[in-house]
Amino acid sequence: MCSEHRDNEGTGKQGMTRRGFMQIMGTGAVGASLSGAAMAAGSKPEPPAKILDATDTVKINLNINGVNHAVLVEPRWTLLYVLRETIGLTGTKEGCGRGECGACTVLIDDIPRYACMTLAVEAESRRITTVEGLMMGEELGPVQTAFLEEDAFQCGYCTSGQMMAVEGLLRKTLKPSMDKIRRGVSGNLCRCGAYNHIFRAASRAAGLKTK
Amino acid sequence: MAEDSNVYYTEGLPVPETPAPGDKPAFWKQTDVVGKRIPRVDAYERVSGTAVYPSDIKLPNMVYGAILRCPHPHAKVKKVDASRAKTMPGVRAVITGVSPKVKGLNWKYRNYTGPLFDSHCRFEGEVVAAVAADTRYQAWDAAHAIEVAYEVLPYVADYKEALSESAPKVHDGGNLAGMDEYERGDISRGFAEADAVLEETYETPCQIHTPMELHGCVANWDGDRLTIWESSQGVYAVQSNVAEVLGIPLSKVRVIGHYMGGGFGSKLKPGKYTVLASLLAKQAARPVKMILTREETYLCVGNRPANTMRLKAGVKSDGTLTAFEFECIGPSGAYPGGGTALVDWLVRDLYKCDNVRCRSKDVYINAGTARPFRAPGHPQGSWALEQMMDALAEKIGMNPVKLRLKNIPAISQGRSEPYTTTGLKACIERGAQQFGWKNALKRAKEQNQSASHIKRGVGMGACVWYVGGGGPPSTVIIKLFRDGSVNLNMGASDIGTGTKTVMALVTAEELGVKPEVIQIEHADTGTTQYATPSGGSKTVPTESPTVRNAAIDVKRQILEMAAEDLDVRTAELDYEGTEIVWRKDKSKRIRVTDVGRLKKRGVVVGVGYRGPNPRTKTVNPFGAQFCEVEVNTKTGEMRVLRFLGAHDSGRVLDRLTYDNQVFGGIVMGIGFGMTEFRQLDGKQTGKLCNRNWHDYKLPTALDVPVDMESLPIEIDDPEANNTGTKGLGEPVTIPTASAIANALYMATGIRFTNAPVSPMGMCRRLAARKEG
Numbered sequence: 016m017c018s019e020h021r022d023n024e025g026t027g028k029q030g031m032t033r034r035g036f037m038q039i040m041g042t043g044a045v046g047a048s049l050s051g052a053a054m055a056a057g058s059k060p061e062p063p064a065k066i067l068d069a070t071d072t073v074k075i076n077l078n079i080n081g082v083n084h085a086v087l088v089e090p091r092w093t094l095l096y097v098l099r100e101t102i103g104l105t106g107t108k109e110g111c112g113r114g115e116c117g118a119c120t121v122l123i124d125d126i127p128r129y130a131c132m133t134l135a136v137e138a139e140s141r142r143i144t145t146v147e148g149l150m151m152g153e154e155l156g157p158v159q160t161a162f163l164e165e166d167a168f169q170c171g172y173c174t175s176g177q178m179m180a181v182e183g184l185l186r187k188t189l190k191p192s193m194d195k196i197r198r199g200v201s202g203n204l205c206r207c208g209a210y211n212h213i214f215r216a217a218s219r220a221a222g223l224k225t226k
Numbered sequence: 227m228a229e230d231s232n233v234y235y236t237e238g239l240p241v242p243e244t245p246a247p248g249d250k251p252a253f254w255k256q257t258d259v260v261g262k263r264i265p266r267v268d269a270y271e272r273v274s275g276t277a278v279y280p281s282d283i284k285l286p287n288m289v290y291g292a293i294l295r296c297p298h299p300h301a302k303v304k305k306v307d308a309s310r311a312k313t314m315p316g317v318r319a320v321i322t323g324v325s326p327k328v329k330g331l332n333w334k335y336r337n338y339t340g341p342l343f344d345s346h347c348r349f350e351g352e353v354v355a356a357v358a359a360d361t362r363y364q365a366w367d368a369a370h371a372i373e374v375a376y377e378v379l380p381y382v383a384d385y386k387e388a389l390s391e392s393a394p395k396v397h398d399g400g401n402l403a404g405m406d407e408y409e410r411g412d413i414s415r416g417f418a419e420a421d422a423v424l425e426e427t428y429e430t431p432c433q434i435h436t437p438m439e440l441h442g443c444v445a446n447w448d449g450d451r452l453t454i455w456e457s458s459q460g461v462y463a464v465q466s467n468v469a470e471v472l473g474i475p476l477s478k479v480r481v482i483g484h485y486m487g488g489g490f491g492s493k494l495k496p497g498k499y500t501v502l503a504s505l506l507a508k509q510a511a512r513p514v515k516m517i518l519t520r521e522e523t524y525l526c527v528g529n530r531p532a533n534t535m536r537l538k539a540g541v542k543s544d545g546t547l548t549a550f551e552f553e554c555i556g557p558s559g560a561y562p563g564g565g566t567a568l569v570d571w572l573v574r575d576l577y578k579c580d581n582v583r584c585r586s587k588d589v590y591i592n593a594g595t596a597r598p599f600r601a602p603g604h605p606q607g608s609w610a611l612e613q614m615m616d617a618l619a620e621k622i623g624m625n626p627v628k629l630r631l632k633n634i635p636a637i638s639q640g641r642s643e644p645y646t647t648t649g650l651k652a653c654i655e656r657g658a659q660q661f662g663w664k665n666a667l668k669r670a671k672e673q674n675q676s677a678s679h680i681k682r683g684v685g686m687g688a689c690v691w692y693v694g695g696g697g698p699p700s701t702v703i704i705k706l707f708r709d710g711s712v713n714l715n716m717g718a719s720d721i722g723t724g725t726k727t728v729m730a731l732v733t734a735e736e737l738g739v740k741p742e743v744i745q746i747e748h749a750d751t752g753t754t755q756y757a758t759p760s761g762g763s764k765t766v767p768t769e770s771p772t773v774r775n776a777a778i779d780v781k782r783q784i785l786e787m788a789a790e791d792l793d794v795r796t797a798e799l800d801y802e803g804t805e806i807v808w809r810k811d812k813s814k815r816i817r818v819t820d821v822g823r824l825k826k827r828g829v830v831v832g833v834g835y836r837g838p839n840p841r842t843k844t845v846n847p848f849g850a851q852f853c854e855v856e857v858n859t860k861t862g863e864m865r866v867l868r869f870l871g872a873h874d875s876g877r878v879l880d881r882l883t884y885d886n887q888v889f890g891g892i893v894m895g896i897g898f899g900m901t902e903f904r905q906l907d908g909k910q911t912g913k914l915c916n917r918n919w920h921d922y923k924l925p926t927a928l929d930v931p932v933d934m935e936s937l938p939i940e941i942d943d944p945e946a947n948n949t950g951t952k953g954l955g956e957p958v959t960i961p962t963a964s965a966i967a968n969a970l971y972m973a974t975g976i977r978f979t980n981a982p983v984s985p986m987g988m989c990r991r992l993a994a995r996k997e998g
């Protein structure tokens with residue numbers, strides 16, 4: 016982090032900044048998803064009921080891997096930060112914190128999403144699945160098994176993200192083509208370059224899932 | 227050249243040896259587990275999400291660190307005002323250059339020592355202040371609230387300008403960081419003998435490591451004892467650096483690095499951030515987690531320096547190389563970092579040539595300092611040499627594969643001593659065959675004669691890697707418990723290459739036990755044995771012989787114990803994993819769990835040391851890669867259709883992780899040749915323009931071919947070490963980009979002397995050619 020960014024931190028004058036963050040209270044689905052829906056309906060966004068300072072905390076409920084977590088968060092905290100640093104689910108990794116690498120991929124309502132680009136408050140009332148949620152107790156799920164058997168990783172740091180991308184793909188497409196597989200994981204960087212084995216693991220996982 | 231081999235291992239070091247010198251274990255002719263396709267021993271942890279990486283650590287009371295860095299490429303810090311930051315919510319510690327605790331603390335870059343907080347900031351990203359706060363967000367807020375007054379100085383960003391009179395000086399002594407010269411034979415005679423002489427200038431970009439796990443650590447003090455969980459390639463290297471900087475005994479610094487998310491050379495040593503985390507933790511009296519941001523990893527934790535290389539080469543019409551003249555310039559960055567280290571090694575060593583002269587100049591610029599990056603210098607040198615080889619082949623009308631085969635050296639010319647083994651010829655020959663070179667060539671020619679705007683090319687490149695034979699020191703301990711299970715204790719890190727897995731396989735092979743009964747403790751200076759960092763493709767050839775030696779030591783002891791129980795001679799016994807058997811009468815046997823002395827003692831401890839390397843020979847891995855590409859001459863788009871890597875790294879220990887490594891090296895090479903470059907804003911600000919993965923592109927799943935093949939060239943090498951292994955991780959990325967460049971030439975008739983080749987660059991060249 017370099018100090019050159021600090022000029023528009025906190026002032027709020029240049030639109031949305033992290034510190035002068037606007038937060039709508041009292042609804043379940045908020046933030047990007049709501050404004051998306053509102054825009055689609057052609058209506059003007061309602062003025063916010065309340066403006067919070069960045070360091071105010073709000074209580075939210077997160078449904079993660081089928082378990083409800085009531086957590087106190089600052090509105091600017093990302094889902095990734097809350098998963099890793101507050102709740103302690105560290106299977107989800109951070110590679111960039113800005114939507115470029117996919118290491119933080121989780122499923123939100125079965126769709127792969129970057130947890131670093133999702134505010135925790137946005138994720139309220141959504142069904143969140145992390146790599147820990149692919150486990151069946153102590154046993155590996157099919158995508159995990161396939162990754163293990165095909166050696167679809169080296170350092171393993173991108174791996175949970177890759178597996179969540181594949182899981183998301185397979186929840187939508189039972190038998191994806193190689194092209195679909197490559198596109199399915201194209202939002203997930205692997206600096207170790209294990210892509211080839213990842214492709215194989217994804218095909219194997221598709222087989223294991225339909226067995 | 228100018229590369230200190232101490233980075234990788236120590237030459238000529240007297241070391242204890244097990245078994246005793248001269249008592250060499252037999253070379254494995256056949257193996258039971260070694261060489262098979264076996265999933266990793268730690269795969270479960272890695273895919274279940276239970277593996278705890280340093281960035282996953284969360285300790286009670288832990289707070290978060292952040293670093294304020296200089297935003298200018300060259301500036302002096304005049305004043306730092308942290309008074310507001312200190313009063314902000316959650317802030318627990320603030321350190322600046324004037325903090326009493328940092329007085330007298332120094333930081334080393336190779337042979338340069340400067341203050342830890344240097345008010346003379348020579349690159350964008352230099353440390354100015356550090357804070358720790360209850361949340362990461364608060365830490366960032368506080369870092370941003372620190373007011374700094376800078377005197378901004380003129381900078382030099384373009385390394386080609388660094389030595390000009392008018393260039394601002396990075397250091398008082400000027401911008402020349404080092405020079406290197408090498409000569410053998412007589413190049414003027416060589417050029418006079420040549421039937422064809424070619425000369426070309428090549429440029430390669432600055433490449434940034436950007437491993438997936440960010441650089442960083444968690445630091446915690448218990449009184450005067452410091453524990454650091456660092457994302458690192460070598461815990462002992464972190465220990466010695468931190469102890470030295472802080473002036474505390476090695477025994478008081480424990481560094482743990484069980485898992486780590488990639489390093490590629492950038493995590494061979496700790497960073498200033500490691501020391502800052504420790505200092506903040508002391509001040510805050512709490513553990514501090516200091517994980518850099520992605521942007522910081524672009525600025526200040528190393529890079530592969532850019533290089534400009536001029537290569538002049540002479541060849542006879544029969545393909546004999548007569549002379550190479552090589553000149554190279556490259557930037558270390560702001561401090562010594564090896565700006566031209568090993569760039570000329572391939573010219574010196576790969577192909578037989580009697581007359582060679584190499585000169586290189588390493589310069590300072592106002593940008594982050596270079597660190598070793600996967601095969602330092604080699605992909606750059608390969609980009610020049612392998613394209614030149616193809617150009618020479620064309621000039622004399624010879625097949626490029628044939629030209630290379632014509633010039634296989636019998637010995638290492640760079641070192642004037644023989645290799646223990648060289649698979650260069652086999653890699654090229656068998657690789658070409660397996661790739662179907664001849665047919666591919668024919669197909670490409672046919673395609674290119676057609677009217678289609680899609681053109682095709684095939685290309686190749688070969689390589690040797692400067693080291694890769696490993697060497698001492700290393701110590702490994704293996705414990706055999708009374709229930710027959712085994713514990714392997716070694717200091718080496720597993721950086722994603724499968725170190726733990728292959729070491730378990732070596733242990734299993736030697737002891738005859740199942741890999742499942744082996745538990746591994748590693749990469750912890752508090753509890754595991756000394757090891758050098760995992761780099762230089764030396765972990766397998768360093769550690770695997772040591773592991774085997776430790777297993778042999780266990781075996782020797784357990785056989786002695788069993789001999790007492792069975793009342794036979796030790797030498798007549800075989801250890802078969804769960805049982806010990808008398809060779810003379812196989813019915814006379816005892817279960818390991820029944821061995822009397824083991825039952826009483828509970829454990830047998832075997833110690834293995836890494837013995838010396840062969841004294842008069844060099845141990846190097848070799849390789850050759852082949853690829854096929856397609857170019858859309860209307861859009862400039864390029865597709866790499868397939869790749870084959872034929873590599874001689876001695877014995878393959880695990881075919882699954884071996885192939886993975888080969889493919890990974892190729893992917894990184896595709897990045898080097900086609901997508902990656904650091905862009906400094908040379909003209910206006912000197913700052914880094916592409917400091918994230920959006921602007922600095924890594925190859926994605928869509929940029930790599932599905933069709934990749936790995937062809938191990940296994941040559942018995944009992945002289946190298948007792949497992950017959952050589953390194954793999956680095957050679958696999960050396961010839962990739964140059965093979966692509968050669969294929970692109972065949973497809974388009976255009977020589978791309980500057981890497982990377984982007985679709986835009988392709989379009990520009992195609993258009994320029996059209997205009998004539």
Ligand code: FES
Binds near residue numbers: 113114115
């Ligand atoms: S950490 Fe979320 S995309 Fe990189």
Ligand code: FES
Binds near residue numbers: 167172205208209722
């Ligand atoms: S396995 Fe290391 S980044 Fe993918």
